[in-house]
Amino acid sequence: MRFMTWFVRVAGVYNASAIVVFLTPGAPEAVGLRMPDIEFWVWLPALVGLFAGVVLVLSAVDLRRFGAFPYWNGIVRLVFVVVVFTVDLPEQAGAFVTVLAIGDLPLALITIFGLPYVLGCGHGDLLRNRLYPIGSVA
Template structure:
């Protein structure tokens, strides 16, 4: 359980770092991102990353209660990986998107397959947020 708690916490910090990369002048270009003209498209991924990071860090405090959040975050990460390569996003946004997708793949797989093991519940339980503390009557 301790590993998964730290794993979710680190994944949250990784997500929250998006705000630094997107909003630090020159940082996106330095890592190979092609920035859009409209600032809305710069702020949106930064704030979405920050929100997901906050949710993951808060969820890591009590995975038995809030384990569905990192589980769903793993599914979202996996969808992102598929979309990056299916839509050839590196061609549109820059090669760094490939790095993000490759980095998100293990985070997604560990969350999706690790949380059910650690929490001793089914994928269905996590999908539906039907988690029960160990020892509780079901």
């Protein structure tokens, strides 16, 4: 459990590091990202990433109770990896997206397969946030 708690925190900090790159003037271009002309499209993914990072860090406090959040985050990360390589996103957005996807892949897989193992529950329990039977005292 200690490893998974630490791992979920690291995943949240990983989100924060990507946000720093997105929002630091000149940094996106330095790592090869093609930035949109409209600032809204820079800030929107950054704020979504920030929210996910905060949720991960807070979820790490009690994975038994909040494990569904990092589990779903792992699924979202895995979908991102698939999208990056199936729609050739690096060609459109820049090579840094490939680095993000490669970093997200182990985070996604370890979270998706590690959380059920560590928590002693099934994937369906985490998908439905049913770590405690309905009506039980947590």
